[in-house]
Amino acid sequence: MAGDAKLAVVEAVRTAIVHGEYAPRQRLIETDLCERFGTSRFIARSALQELAGMGLVEFERNKGARVRDIPLTEAIEITEVRMLLEGLMAARAAERVTRSEAARLRGIVTDMRTAVTRSELVRYSELNGRLHAAVRDIAKHTTSDRLLRQLRDQTVRHQFSLALVPGRPAVSLPQHEAIVAAVVARDPAAAEQAMRRHLQSVIEALQSLLGQSAPRGQRRQPAQGARRTPPAEEILAAAAILS
Amino acid sequence: MAGDAKLAVVEAVRTAIVHGEYAPRQRLIETDLCERFGTSRFIARSALQELAGMGLVEFERNKGARVRDIPLTEAIEITEVRMLLEGLMAARAAERVTRSEAARLRGIVTDMRTAVTRSELVRYSELNGRLHAAVRDIAKHTTSDRLLRQLRDQTVRHQFSLALVPGRPAVSLPQHEAIVAAVVARDPAAAEQAMRRHLQSVIEALQSLLGQSAPRGQRRQPAQGARRTPPAEEILAAAAILS
DNA sequence: GCTAGCATTTTCGTTAGCAATACCACGGCA
DNA sequence: TGCCGTGGTATTGCTAACGAAAATGCTAGC
Structure with missing residues (x-):
């Protein structure tokens, strides 16, 4: 094959x-x-x-x-696992980061700040993805890397839903800043904790979504035909805020 | 398909x-x-x-x-991830365990004790597998469950190697006892910590194995023909001690 | 007008077979 | 004697076609 x-x-x-x-x-x-x-x-x-x-x-x-339709409850489970794995990645990155890598991280995060002040969500998304990829590269933990990729793919859709809740960008950016700060300070414990706090807030957001959106039994979708094709740009912006 | x-x-x-x-x-x-x-x-x-x-x-x-040949370094990575996931499972189990489930856990662990005193490794292996399965059942975290199964399959072989280091059964049993004790006491934090300590010791054992077994570059195996077929019984005993 | 049963059609699961490629042994040549 | 090219063989990658199961639509009967 x-x-x-x-x-x-x-x-x-x-x-x-x-x-x-x-x-x-x-x-x-x-x-x-x-x-x-x-x-x-x-x-x-x-x-x-x-x-x-x-x-x-x-x-x-x-x-x-x-x-495959990933129900919200499973998305929460997945995010719980992501919290652990990404936390490990952050700690690892903090242990192994070199000077040039640290500079790169700092550069990305300052770009993110400006993107947020200018409300450029797509730009922010791209930078966010690049930041996380950088952290993974630094950590060099291929097992976690592989698993995380799978898990991320499965939850993108729900991250889209989450992006619609107002005020999340305001909490997302400082969390990312905290993560990078800990990594470049070579403080593994702090990096892990920062990453966990970040994803913990995502979990809580998902749980609140769960409470409000499914008052009664599974409401099944039409199930065939792309019921809607959200523009990729929108999706990317959503992913930015949450991942 | x-x-x-x-x-x-x-x-x-x-x-x-x-x-x-x-x-x-x-x-x-x-x-x-x-x-x-x-x-x-x-x-x-x-x-x-x-x-x-x-x-x-x-x-x-x-x-x-x-x-696929899983190198020892990758086995260590995998065990690191297992530590996180099984820790999550243990915490979950401690939150959700019912009376009857707790009784079941206690029963298994007492059987394990007697199996160890009688040096019945195969019996211990079986009980060990049953214990971990019970914890997973109680936790009801399908995502972690699925991932853990993959990871376990990939590391069984190295667990076999590890079983040969003397004295490990002596440390394995009390660790399992601690895990069960914390779960039945409905103490999530303690359960998670106990499980992590257990797998942390496995990681350390693997690392010591790494230090002594690979003094120079990759020593490649003959690569074809089952170079040896260890009896399944032996393998199971190995898995018992470490998982 | 509606439901049950049947035939059709779509789509999948499986088998058989062909072409392409890598491995291995042999022989020619330096 | 050692090395390189060459041919044969084994094994895979892939295509095409067949049989089977399910979904769908139609007709007949109530």
């Missing part, structure tokens, strides 16, 4: 799902994928299987693949 | 790898698997892909699948 063709399809479908082009529980018909990505059914199938392994799609016997 | 046929093959190959019937870096020829498990090549192929997703086998372009 792992033919480059398959890998390309996996990546394409992955970003499509993460960016919301495919809605949760939407069926992923193999032949559709074939014509969209110009490959054979076998490739599409393999790609879907790999995505299933990543937890992004699910199979049902004789009914094919659909985009 | 997820045809029951494929699932059976996945499970069979998984246990074969975990029990050491397939050595690390041993090639997994598709046709061999076909005749061994009496399925078609397509099924074998799908199963291998799923196992690759679980991190147990790896693919190389045009060279097929082999059992």
Whole structure:
């Protein structure tokens, strides 16, 4: 497997799902994928299987693949795990950070500040992603890295919902600043704690969302057809605030 | 996919790898698997892909699948993550444990004690697995559960090596006792800390193993043919002491 | 007008087979 | 004698096609 063709399809479908082009529980018909990505059914199938392994799609016997719907409760669980792993990453980064890496982190965070003052959410998003990637690079913990990637992919959608609650940017930026400060100060314990506090606040936000949005039993979505395609830009801005 | 046929093959190959019937870096020829498990090549192929997703086998372009060799350094990383996740599980279990579940835990731990005094390692192994499974059941954290299963599968082999260092059973049992005590006392913080201490000692044991076993560059294994098939019993005993 | 049952159609699960590629042994040449 | 090129073999990567299951739509009966 792992033919480059398959890998390309996996990546394409992955970003499509993460960016919301495919809605949760939407069926992923193999032949559709074939014509969209110009490959054979076998490739599409393999790609879907790999995505299933990543937890992004699910199979049902004789009914094919659909985009996995991650319920809010599971998103909370995932964020709890993320809190632990990202905390570990932050601590590691604090232990190993070099001078040049520290400078890089500081540069990113000052850019974030200006982006926030100018209300440039997309720019902030990009910087945020770059910051976290930098922390992961510094930590060099491949196991956590791999797991975190999976977990992040699964929760992007809910981060989008969360971005709509007002006032979150105001709390997000100082938390990020605290994380970077601890890392560049080479204080592992403080870095871990800062990262945990950050994600703890995300968990609490998700829990409040849970309380208000699901008063009674599972309200099922239409389940087929992209019910809405939020622009990627919007999604990115959402991810910025919370990750 | 997820045809029951494929699932059976996945499970069979998984246990074969975990029990050491397939050595690390041993090639997994598709046709061999076909005749061994009496399925078609397509099924074998799908199963291998799923196992690759679980991190147990790896693919190389045009060279097929082999059992992934988890280097000791990666095993340490994995155990670090396990420490966090199992700690979370323990805390959760302490929050949610019911009377009957607590009784069950206590029963298992007393059985463990007697098994140790009688030097019944296999029995201890079985009880140990049951204990951890019980904790996971009580915690009801499906995300951590899923991740932990993957991580455990990947490290069983190294736990085998570790079981050979003398004196470990003496430290393992009291640690388990402490964990159970904290859980039944409904003290989440203590349960988490006890579990972490336990896995921290495993990490330290692994690190000492690292220091003594790899004086110079990667010493590569013969790489094909099961170079040795340790009896499953031995493996289970090893897993007992450390997990 | 509505429901139950049947036929059709879509889509998936599986098998068989072909083409491409890497590994291995052998022989020629320096 | 040692090294490089070459051919054969084994194994994978992939395509095409077939059979089976489920969803859908239609017709007939109530």
